[in-house]
Each structure stands twice: as structure tokens, then as C-alpha cells.
Amino acid sequence: MESEAAGVLPRVTTETLQRAASNNRRFTRIVERLVEGWVKLSAMAAIVTIFLIFIFVGREALPLLWEHPEPGLEHEVVTWSNLVGPTHYPDRPSRFMWQPVSNVPKYNLVPLIIGTLKTTIIAILFAGPLAILAAILSSEFAPRWAREIIKPTIELLAGIPSVVLGFFALMVLATWVQDLLGLRIRLNALTAGMALGLAVIPIIFTVAEDALTTVPKAYREASFALGANRWETAIKIVVPAALPGIFAGVVLGFGRAVGETMVVLMASGNAATTTWAFTDSVRTMSATIAAELGEVVWGSPHYRVLFLIGVLLFIFTFVVNLCGEIYVLRLKARLEGTRP
């Protein structure tokens, strides 16, 4: 009895264990598949969302091309010459006008595009050198402890809400810049561009810093072995090797600056001028949408033009960001490929 029991018991136990194990495996597999499906679904959802946003924005803008105005609103019809050509006046020179609320609305996009380019260029000119030099310092010269302070601090700048940056620019930065340069106009492209630069610095810094640190150690060692000092190594070897990555950072920063809204809405003065002077007020595409979309009549030409601006912004940032990402990928492949 005892031996039988002893013989049976272990066999039963093993079987049970095996069955339990196989059950367990099956259960694990189901869970794994569920999780996998969930992750895939999430990734798809992100892609589908972007795609749907694009379709929605385009669908609201495109009827401009074929839609006939409601009776009584014929003069509001939007034509190509209306979008890009100047308005002629009997008593003063022709001008590019953005004045959508008017007896004869003027939907000229030129001032808005110039305004966007102006603030963006200032932002890049201001943020680019600062961010790139900070990245070189952080990756090549700073001791470890300093690096551990510099990097997170600059990246923290990315976490400041843009409305707070805009508020700072409106109340503080504008006064400083005006007093320092003796400017006539308080809210201008320069102030807005500089505040925009603050939003862009962490983006350029992060990408440039990553590019610099991924340059293989062998490059630096070879340079030192040939008698170059740290400075020569950094400027002549490491920076050129990381240049595509640094460029990608600038391009990504450009994309952010083009689409940024709150800062320019608050600090740019929002006058739709077409001059290239950096001390004039400007009106950007993003700020125009933010200021005007809240009160337009749905489906009106004004509404469609605002969506058209949205489409332009979307295409612009999409292309710019895509170029930036492709450069980063190429750089990574090149550096990893040349590794011994």
C-alpha cells in the first residue's frame, strides 16, 4: 500500500505539474498575444489619428476650390489673386492685406507667411548658436558632475508651458529689448522670436548633444594620438562628424518654431505687416488661427481660409520634421556602420 501510494503520488504530481505548466504556458501565450495586440493597436491609433487630423483639416479647407458663395456673399469669394496678390487702392500704394473682417474681405497669406518666417528665423538665429555651444560644452568639455546639471536643466526648459513663456515675453522681455535697443514698437518680431528661441533651445540642444556623444570614442583617441588638443579635437573632429545630427536638431527646432502659437500670439503685436525689418510687429500663421477661429461663421470663406493656413502649417512642419528625422537616422547608421 505504502509503496503503491508512494509510486502513484509522484506520477500524479508530475502529470498535474505538467498540465499546470502547459496551461500556464497557454495562458502566458494568450496574455502575450493580447498585450502585443494592444501595443500594436496603440501604435496604429497614433498613426490613424494623425492621418484623420490631416483629412479633417484638408476637408474643411478644400471646398474653397469649388464652393460657390451663398447669395449675397459673392464679393467674399476667395480667389488665388486674393490669397497671394496685392490689394490695389486709389489713394495709396498697393499692399498685401490680411483683413478678413471687412466689407470686401482680404485674405492675403503673404504677410502671415513673412511673419512666420521672420519670427522663426530670429528664433533659430537666437537659439541655434546657444544650444549648439551648450551641447559642445556638455559633451566635450564639462566634467561629469557639471554635465549632469547642464543637461537636465536645459531639458527642463522644454517643460515650461508656452503660455508662460509668452507671458514672460509680453511683460518682461519686451520691456528689456525695447529699452536696450531703443525700439519704437514694443511688441515686435525680435521679442517674439527670442521668446520662441527659448522654446526651441531644448530641442536643438538635446538632438545636438546626442549627435555629439554618439561620435565614436576612437575618433577622439586617434585625434589625441596625432597630437591634437581637446579644443582642436572637438572643433575639427567631433563637430564635423556630428554635423548632420546637429543640423537635424536645428531643423526640428525650426519645425517647432513654425507651429508654436501662444508665444507669438502674446508677444508679436499681431500686425500683418510685410516688411522684413525685425523691429516691426508681425502676425504669424499660427497666431492668426488661434485669434480668429473662435468667432468665424462655420463654413464661411474666412473659416475655410483659416483651415487652409492650417493645412500649409501642417505640410510645412511635416516636411521639415521628416527631413530632420531622416538626417538623424542616416547619421546613426553612418556612425554605427563605421564602428570597428
Added chain:
Amino acid sequence: MKKIARTMIAATAAWSMLASTAFAAGSVTIKGSDTMVLLGQKWAETYMQKNPDAKIQVTGGGSGTGIAALINGTTDIAESSRPMKGAEVTNAESKQGGKVKEIPVALDALSIYVSTSNPLKEISLPQARKIYTGAITNWKDLGGPDAPITIYSRENNSGTYVFFKEHVLQNDDFDPSAQTLPGTASVVNAVSKDPNGIGYGGIAYAEGIKPLLIKKDDNAPAVEGTLENAQSGKYGLARELYFYQFPGKNPAADTFVAWVLSDDGQKVVGDVGYYPLKK
């Protein structure tokens, strides 16, 4: 389980009924003109002190925003510093049903402001038009100092913007260099800080700046935007401020509007700095 579910449904139903009756009992939403937001809030405050059951919510955003809200059915009363356009009225009536009623509730003397350091005292409407369309760009053309003029304007959802464009610019276009600011308060703030600035807005906001005397044309007498001049029409930039609503849709709103037009309500108008309607 079923019991719990049933209780929950009953509770939700009771709550929603309670909420809807509370809404009907005295809740009124008012939305629109930034020029009128101070006035609206003061009215609401005074009214709610006298009628503790009433709940009046006032928000700004601009006359265009208020009218859009009336069209979309998201406000009981739209405040507007310009008359509603025919197309807007048709749009609102076809979307919401019923008839839109225009109720003038106060008078405003729109002012043209300059900095207190500016020696200029008066301006004619044709001169203001030339400044805002960019034909005059220096103060010395008006007898002031030799300094370029910085012009401040409003965002185009503003009723004040539309009124100024119609009555001062005669529907001409603003010069592109006109900075567009989000509210009368920002215009006043900007002009008070800029010795070469010029701006426009409701008279109630004129603090820290100098409202100019207005001449209807170059040869007309310079007139101050006082109560008498606004009511008699001597002042060139007097305008009515309006409520728009669908009467009968929300009884609480109707009672509120009636109170606003009463002597009590019109007294508040003077306290805020606007002018009561002529009787």
C-alpha cells in the same frame, strides 16, 4: 446588483431633473463684447444681490464670439457693441427657431486715446481715418511733436473694431502696421506706456491715458464724449450697446433684461462709466 443599478438610475434621473429645474429657476448665461464685460458683470452682481436665487454668468470674448454663441445656442443673451448683421439674424433664427430681439441697453462714447504726455487735445474723424489707414504717419502733421505714430487696434472679432472701421475708416482698410490687441484693457495699457501711441475703445476704460475731443469733420467744433453730447448725438462716436436674445426661451433671462432696462439697471450703467439710454 439589479437593485443597485435601479437605485443608481433613479438617483441619476432625480439629479438631472433637479439640475434642469435649478437651471430653469434662474440661470442665465451672457456672452460677448469685451467692451461690455465690465458692465455685464456689474449688472449680474447687483441683480444677484437683489435676487439671491438668480445665477447670471457673464463672459467676454468679443461681440462676434457672443453672436456666434447665440447662433449656436450656447448663450441666453449675446452682448454686442455693434448691431447684428442681417445674415447673422437669419442664421440664428433658422438654427434656433423663434425671433431674435435687439435690445439697446446702454450708450457708449467710443474714445480715441493718446498718451497723457501727448500735447494733442482734439482730433477730427477725417484725421483719425488718415492715421488709421496710414496716410498720416507722423504726429507733426497734426501739430504735435516730430515723432512717428504707433497705431493700436483690436482683433477682428471685436465689435469695437467693426464700429471703428465703419464709422471712422468709412469701411476703408486699417494700415497693416496697426497692432491688434485682444481687448480694450490691453489697448489702454499699450497707449499708456507708449508716448507716440494712439488707440480706441470704450470711454469707461479711459484711465492713465487721454481721450481726445472729437470733431465730426475738420471744421466742426471739438466735442467731449459726455453724457449730454452722447445722448444728443453731438458726439461723433456715440454708439448703442446691445443685448440680443430669443424672448420667451428662458424666462429668467427675460426677467433679467427687464430689470436691466429699469431705473435700477440703468443706474448701474452710470456707475461703470457708460451712459444710460435717453428716456
